[in-house]
Amino acid sequence: MLARLRKIFLNPIPWTRGNLLRRRGAIILITATLILTLTASVALVYVRFALNEYRGVSTAGNREKSLQLAQSGLETGILLLTRIPLDSLYEFGIFTIAPTIPLGGGTVSLSISEESGKFNVNRLVRMFEDQTDEKQLEYFQRLSVALGIPVDLWHAVIDYVDENNTPMPRGAERDEYERLIPPRRIKNGRMQALEELLFIPGFDSRLLYDDLRSLDRIKNTSTASLSDAEKAAITPADYILANNITTYLVYNADTSTDLININSAPYHVILALSEFMTPVAARKIVTERVKRGGRFKSIADLATLPELQITTTGSLTLFKELSIRITDQNQIYKIVADASIDSQVAQVMGVLDPNAKRLVFYSE
Numbered sequence: 001m002l003a004r005l006r007k008i009f010l011n012p013i014p015w016t017r018g019n020l021l022r023r024r025g026a027i028i029l030i031t032a033t034l035i036l037t038l039t040a041s042v043a044l045v046y047v048r049f050a051l052n053e054y055r056g057v058s059t060a061g062n063r064e065k066s067l068q069l070a071q072s073g074l075e076t077g078i079l080l081l082t083r084i085p086l087d088s089l090y091e092f093g094i095f096t097i098a099p100t101i102p103l104g105g106g107t108v109s110l111s112i113s114e115e116s117g118k119f120n121v122n123r124l125v126r127m128f129e130d131q132t133d134e135k136q137l138e139y140f141q142r143l144s145v146a147l148g149i150p151v152d153l154w155h156a157v158i159d160y161v162d163e164n165n166t167p168m169p170r171g172a173e174r175d176e177y178e179r180l181i182p183p184r185r186i187k188n189g190r191m192q193a194l195e196e197l198l199f200i201p202g203f204d205s206r207l208l209y210d211d212l213r214s215l216d217r218i219k220n221t222s223t224a225s226l227s228d229a230e231k232a233a234i235t236p237a238d239y240i241l242a243n244n245i246t247t248y249l250v251y252n253a254d255t256s257t258d259l260i261n262i263n264s265a266p267y268h269v270i271l272a273l274s275e276f277m278t279p280v281a282a283r284k285i286v287t288e289r290v291k292r293g294g295r296f297k298s299i300a301d302l303a304t305l306p307e308l309q310i311t312t313t314g315s316l317t318l319f320k321e322l323s324i325r326i327t328d329q330n331q332i333y334k335i336v337a338d339a340s341i342d343s344q345v346a347q348v349m350g351v352l353d354p355n356a357k358r359l360v361f362y363s364e
């Protein structure tokens with residue numbers, strides 16, 4: 001079943017209407033069958049959604065059509081993430097490939113990432129007290145060292161997020177923002193999107209979005225002695241700051257946690273989890289994760305890795321130290337749906353809390 005699904009998602013689509021309709025029908029059938037193995041009511045929801053979507057796109061103008069298609073794509077993503085067992089999603093590779101789905105006479109490309117494997121800038125300030133979270137600040141500082149960017153950058157981020165107007169040693173509060181040309185207003189509140197970092201002194205778009213190696217910030221990146229699997233553990237995308245940090249939070253006291261999801265943490269985040277973490281151990285975690293189909297089913301799966309037996313403070317092993325900082329549970333998904341129909345394109349983005357089964361953020 002999954003192999004069939006993958007074939008249909010990944011194969012180039014012959015561009016005839018008949019083929020498109022047949023393929024679209026096949027996908028709905030296959031997905032509905034997949035869902036039927038869970039519950040019949042869920043399948044009904046899906047079919048109803050598919051029909052609504054089809055009626056919608058047959059009447060609207062091109063611009064609206066593309067937006068509606070993107071929204072349908074987002075809904076499909078939500079259904080997949082909330083109704084299909086996690087094992088099947090990983091087997092399908094939903095987090096590593098961005099499937100392009102023919103839908104309603106156009107196509108929708110779905111890109112899904114799990115966000116709790118990244119360091120969250122909003123967690124630099126404690127949730128219910130207006131104080132710096134020192135453990136989180138250490139994560140960000142070690143990440144900065146690994147990426148070759150200034151470690152003091154995060155003081156200004158803490159000031160931007162915390163409610164008080166007392167600057168950190170290397171930070172900036174209201175007075176500094178008012179002196180900028182032109183003056184800016186400091187938020188003193190949680191960030192909604194990473195782009196907000198660009199308001200903060202010390203940040204620019206190159207720092208946030210460029211491959212930091214291209215800025216000549218990292219010198220020792222020779223990979224000559226690594227095996228192919230080890231080389232593959234670190235990709236150019238890992239050297240982009242924006243791929244290692246996030247702003248998305250689930251405000252749910254029952255499920256919200258500051259544990260880092262080891263199943264979606266990129267290489268440099270893993271490297272920054274402990275001062276005792278080594279590049280060899282961090283790469284091992286990534287290659288072992290790939291070998292296990294993309295995720296560790298339990299933190300205990302890491303317990304016997306020889307690379308994690310290093311002794312840290314208080315005669316703990318690196319594994320023991322890590323085990324109180326990480327989780328194997330997916331906590332928050334970002335879904336980006338790009339639609340294209342009759343050369344009109346549209347994009348929508350949603351952030352999904354899989355435990356509450358609801359979107360906590362939406363933009364188009």
Ligand SMILES: [Ca+2]
Pocket residue numbers: 158159160161162163164165166173188
């Ligand atoms: Ca502040």
